[in-house]
Amino acid sequence: xxxxxxEEMREMAKTIFLKAVSAVDPYQRLKTIARIDRNRLIIxxxxxxxxxxxxxxxxxxxxxxxxxxxSSMAQAIEEIFGNRITKGLITTxxxxxxxxxxxxxxxxxxxxxxxxxxxGARKIKDLLKMTGPRDLVIFLISGGGSALLPLPxxxxxxxxxxxxxxxxxxxxxxxxxxxxxxKHISQIKGGWLARWAFPSTVITFILSDVVGDPLDVIAxxxxxxxxxxxxxxxxxxxxxxxxxxxxxxxxDHLQAGREGKKEETPKAGEDVFxxxxxxxxxxxxxxxxxxxxxxxxAGFNTMILSSSIIGETKEAARFHGAIAREVASTGIPLNxxxxxxxxxxxxxxxxxxxxxxxxxxxxxxxxxxxxxxxKAVLLSGxxxxxxxxxxxxxxxxxxxxxxxxxxxxxxxxxxxENNDSYPFFKRLDDLLITxxxxxxxxxxxxxxxx
Amino acid sequence: xxxxxxEEMREMAKTIFLKAVSAVDPYQRLKTIARIDRNRLIIxxxxxxxxxxxxxxxxxxxxxxxxxxxSSMAQAIEEIFGNRITKGLITTxxxxxxxxxxxxxxxxxxxxxxxxxxxGARKIKDLLKMTGPRDLVIFLISGGGSALLPLPxxxxxxxxxxxxxxxxxxxxxxxxxxxxxxKHISQIKGGWLARWAFPSTVITFILSDVVGDPLDVIAxxxxxxxxxxxxxxxxxxxxxxxxxxxxxxxxDHLQAGREGKKEETPKAGEDVFxxxxxxxxxxxxxxxxxxxxxxxxAGFNTMILSSSIIGETKEAARFHGAIAREVASTGIPLNxxxxxxxxxxxxxxxxxxxxxxxxxxxxxxxxxxxxxxxKAVLLSGxxxxxxxxxxxxxxxxxxxxxxxxxxxxxxxxxxxENNDSYPFFKRLDDLLITxxxxxxxxxxxxxxxx
Numbered sequence: 001x002x003x004x005x006x007e008e009m010r011e012m013a014k015t016i017f018l019k020a021v022s023a024v025d026p027y028q029r030l031k032t033i034a035r036i037d038r039n040r041l042i043i044x045x046x047x048x049x050x051x052x053x054x055x056x057x058x059x060x061x062x063x064x065x066x067x068x069x070x071s072s073m074a075q076a077i078e079e080i081f082g083n084r085i086t087k088g089l090i091t092t093x094x095x096x097x098x099x100x101x102x103x104x105x106x107x108x109x110x111x112x113x114x115x116x117x118x119x120g121a122r123k124i125k126d127l128l129k130m131t132g133p134r135d136l137v138i139f140l141i142s143g144g145g146s147a148l149l150p151l152p153x154x155x156x157x158x159x160x161x162x163x164x165x166x167x168x169x170x171x172x173x174x175x176x177x178x179x180x181x182x183k184h185i186s187q188i189k190g191g192w193l194a195r196w197a198f199p200s201t202v203i204t205f206i207l208s209d210v211v212g213d214p215l216d217v218i219a220x221x222x223x224x225x226x227x228x229x230x231x232x233x234x235x236x237x238x239x240x241x242x243x244x245x246x247x248x249x250x251x252d253h254l255q256a257g258r259e260g261k262k263e264e265t266p267k268a269g270e271d272v273f274x275x276x277x278x279x280x281x282x283x284x285x286x287x288x289x290x291x292x293x294x295x296x297x298a299g300f301n302t303m304i305l306s307s308s309i310i311g312e313t314k315e316a317a318r319f320h321g322a323i324a325r326e327v328a329s330t331g332i333p334l335n336x337x338x339x340x341x342x343x344x345x346x347x348x349x350x351x352x353x354x355x356x357x358x359x360x361x362x363x364x365x366x367x368x369x370x371x372x373x374x375k376a377v378l379l380s381g382x383x384x385x386x387x388x389x390x391x392x393x394x395x396x397x398x399x400x401x402x403x404x405x406x407x408x409x410x411x412x413x414x415x416x417e418n419n420d421s422y423p424f425f426k427r428l429d430d431l432l433i434t435x436x437x438x439x440x441x442x443x444x445x446x447x448x449x450x
Numbered sequence: 451x452x453x454x455x456x457e458e459m460r461e462m463a464k465t466i467f468l469k470a471v472s473a474v475d476p477y478q479r480l481k482t483i484a485r486i487d488r489n490r491l492i493i494x495x496x497x498x499x500x501x502x503x504x505x506x507x508x509x510x511x512x513x514x515x516x517x518x519x520x521s522s523m524a525q526a527i528e529e530i531f532g533n534r535i536t537k538g539l540i541t542t543x544x545x546x547x548x549x550x551x552x553x554x555x556x557x558x559x560x561x562x563x564x565x566x567x568x569x570g571a572r573k574i575k576d577l578l579k580m581t582g583p584r585d586l587v588i589f590l591i592s593g594g595g596s597a598l599l600p601l602p603x604x605x606x607x608x609x610x611x612x613x614x615x616x617x618x619x620x621x622x623x624x625x626x627x628x629x630x631x632x633k634h635i636s637q638i639k640g641g642w643l644a645r646w647a648f649p650s651t652v653i654t655f656i657l658s659d660v661v662g663d664p665l666d667v668i669a670x671x672x673x674x675x676x677x678x679x680x681x682x683x684x685x686x687x688x689x690x691x692x693x694x695x696x697x698x699x700x701x702d703h704l705q706a707g708r709e710g711k712k713e714e715t716p717k718a719g720e721d722v723f724x725x726x727x728x729x730x731x732x733x734x735x736x737x738x739x740x741x742x743x744x745x746x747x748a749g750f751n752t753m754i755l756s757s758s759i760i761g762e763t764k765e766a767a768r769f770h771g772a773i774a775r776e777v778a779s780t781g782i783p784l785n786x787x788x789x790x791x792x793x794x795x796x797x798x799x800x801x802x803x804x805x806x807x808x809x810x811x812x813x814x815x816x817x818x819x820x821x822x823x824x825k826a827v828l829l830s831g832x833x834x835x836x837x838x839x840x841x842x843x844x845x846x847x848x849x850x851x852x853x854x855x856x857x858x859x860x861x862x863x864x865x866x867e868n869n870d871s872y873p874f875f876k877r878l879d880d881l882l883i884t885x886x887x888x889x890x891x892x893x894x895x896x897x898x899x900x
Binding site for chain 2: 212285303304305306307308309310311312315316318319321322323325326329330332333344
């Protein structure tokens with residue numbers, strides 16, 4: 001019974017996943033929301049004019065950027081601005097460069113920063129320091145931007161900085177504490193990049209790969225005011241008894257900062273940010289909204305649960321399963337055919353030696369949850385097309401997955417226990433394979449119940 | 451900003467929690483849905499007539515039952531049927547008896563069954579065996595009914611049965627496997643009670659304390675067809691290598707069953723169930739719906755997420771937090787003022803030595819999730835009025851909880867790590883105290899965002 005066949009539902013899930021990913025393609029997004037009309041830069045979305053910049057106000061236009069998607073973002077800006085671009089420089093991950101006309105590309109190390117990244121960061125800083133009040137800086141940020149634009153303060157080496165991060169991780173410091181310290185030994189993070197670009201006008205286009213899209217966290221917020229101080233840094237070092245463990249160069253710098261002998265990170269309300277415009281152009285919720293629209297058109301009662309689902313993957317699957325079963329049994333919160341969407345990024349506590357990723361594990365754990373329902377499909381995929389160390393973006397499961405698995409002699413309980421979801425879904429031909437997508441706004445999950 | 455003050459929201463959460471609990475008071479529920487009119491028993495809900503029984507068809511009416519709420523349920527039936535009741539017998543937990551006019555009460559051991567429960571079960575079986583085709587049996591089931599109505603097959607002692615359960619738990623058998631075996635060594639569970647009442651008419655009123663309200667699981671389904679077989683039992687014993695570990699009496703019985711020398715549990719389609727009517731009169735979703743109605747009237751955009759939330763408590767708090775933050779930042783899935791409701795029963799993996807319960811732990815973990823939101827309240831409570839080994843039903847948290855805690859010198863991180871939520875909320879005067887409620891449909895959680 002129901003409106004759709006299981007094959008239709010599976011096909012729809014896969015197709016709409018790809019559409020959701022397209023909706024956050026940063027190249028497409030920039031081309032959609034930004035255009036130049038009669039020498040004015042218009043940035044608008046959904047017909048609502050957001051911002052207009054008169055280009056005749058500017059003498060020069062600089063294009064800078066960093067992140068794994070920075071070259072396709074730069075392509076869009078080059079197409080929009082054409083030869084208005086005075087000079088451009090971006091850093092991206094090795095192998096991620098694309099042909100650009102006005103912009104130099106420096107490919108660098110990720111996730112571990114290297115000297116190429118350092119070179120790119122230094123060049124960008126030098127470029128920005130030369131800008132004046134009648135210049136426009138377009139700054140492009142995407143995931144990986146933190147590692148791909150490393151520039152410790154003078155006297156501190158990349159290695160010393162990395163050792164510090166490792167020390168902090170080892171003693172259980174949380175990501176907020178780690179970022180507080182990193183921003184205070186960087187010349188880029190924590191608003192510093194805006195500081196160098198001052199007094200020019202800065203438009204930062206951001207592709208968010210962080211839950212909740214906190215601007216000061218994405219790529220460590222190079223053009224965003226910092227809220228922490230050298231004093232906070234000192235408290236953290238004391239808390240974890242690290243003052244005598246860290247490199248002397250770092251300790252001297254932080255000590256000097258604490259004594260007011262070093263400039264603080266730029267703060268909200270300072271002149272630095274007066275002409276800075278930070279704009280999120282792609283994020284998980286945008287992908288979810290695109291999927292919501294598609295499923296609604298297809299006749300599904302559709303609801304976005306949250307774009308911020310984090311936590312242990314198996315538990316997340318339980319939660320989605322609880323909602324799916326409620327839909328199936330009582331029509332709450334949606335009547336069938338129903339579609340529940342969620343986003344964010346869960347974690348997997350590895351207990352086995354298998355091969356998989358958080359999305360495939362979600363689909364496998366979810367297969368137990370929807371087993372026994374009349375008709376249900378579940379899809380989980382990484383919007384970057386990569387799930388864990390596999391060539392799949394995720395996987396698709398339905399209410400027949402466990403039965404089909406047992407017919408093929410697979411043991412889903414053992415596969416799950418061993419974090420071995422990849423071979424499981426490969427055998428069922430239920431992997432979700434997209435190839436690299438040139439974007440990343442974390443994961444998209446769908447549960448369909450008919 | 452917002453429509454409500456934080457005090458109003460807190461007050462509303464507490465008041466509506468009590469209303470949700472009232473909505474599943476089994477005495478009230480029975481009085482609402484069942485009545486006798488011109489010698490007909492009418493069972494209806496929301497004005498939709500569900501079932502009508504002509505009482506002149508019956509010679510005798512028997513009232514039997516088991517569970518922690520059986521005496522208040524029996525009170526309602528006595529008030530409805532009056533002296534039409536020929537004979538009555540219920541079992542309940544020590545201290546849970548209430549005055550009854552036509553019905554004998556046997557108080558017995560719970561959660562560990564004892565000889566009093568055995569006595570009650572034997573008497574009920576004997577009573578039912580005497581019933582004929584023109585008799586009506588009203589059977590009342592509530593939480594605890596499994597332990598309070600124990601009757602192993604002849605030759606197996608209560609102790610042997612309990613040892614078996616422990617063995618199964620120790621080797622990691624799941625609840626479904628344990629129930630499969632228990633039903634095959636019982637004279638009550640797995641439809642046996644319906645077997646003894648055959649060929650009378652049986653109306654079973656069920657107060658559900660199990661996620662998803664599976665009739666064959668609540669009190670082990672005494673009037674519900676069983677789907678498992680002696681062969682299934684044998685497979686489970688083999689799977690866990692228990693055949694030579696279990697008591698000889700049990701092994702002999704199960705072996706005989708497997709060889710077809712013992713009667714199977716009653717199955718769907720058999721005559722036994724032809725005149726059996728199982729009706730859930732109270733369940734988690736009913737409580738949630740009552741709360742939904744109240745919050746909607748009060749002006750909140752309200753959504754029931756699921757009545758089946760299980761899993762680790764802290765993880766459940768994360769999901770609710772993810773949804774709350776999405777509501778706060780994007781108005782998805784609901785615009786503010788918004789109310790998200792959920793039910794079910796989570797678990798707590800104990801790592802500390804503190805005092806608390808799953809609801810208080812949910813509120814404590816949730817306090818971190820809603821910290822920083824503009825205005826948010828979170829309540830979690832056990833509908834039976836008891837959360838873990840405490841005198842509280844649960845607790846209430848809001849966006850100021852962590853700040854207020856630090857002002858009082860409390861350490862919420864340590865309290866959570868130590869599973870020590872009770873003293874934490876006691877100190878903040880944020881415990882939810884209701885006293886015993888005479889009902890139990892698991893937990894109700896509310897997240898309010900304005």
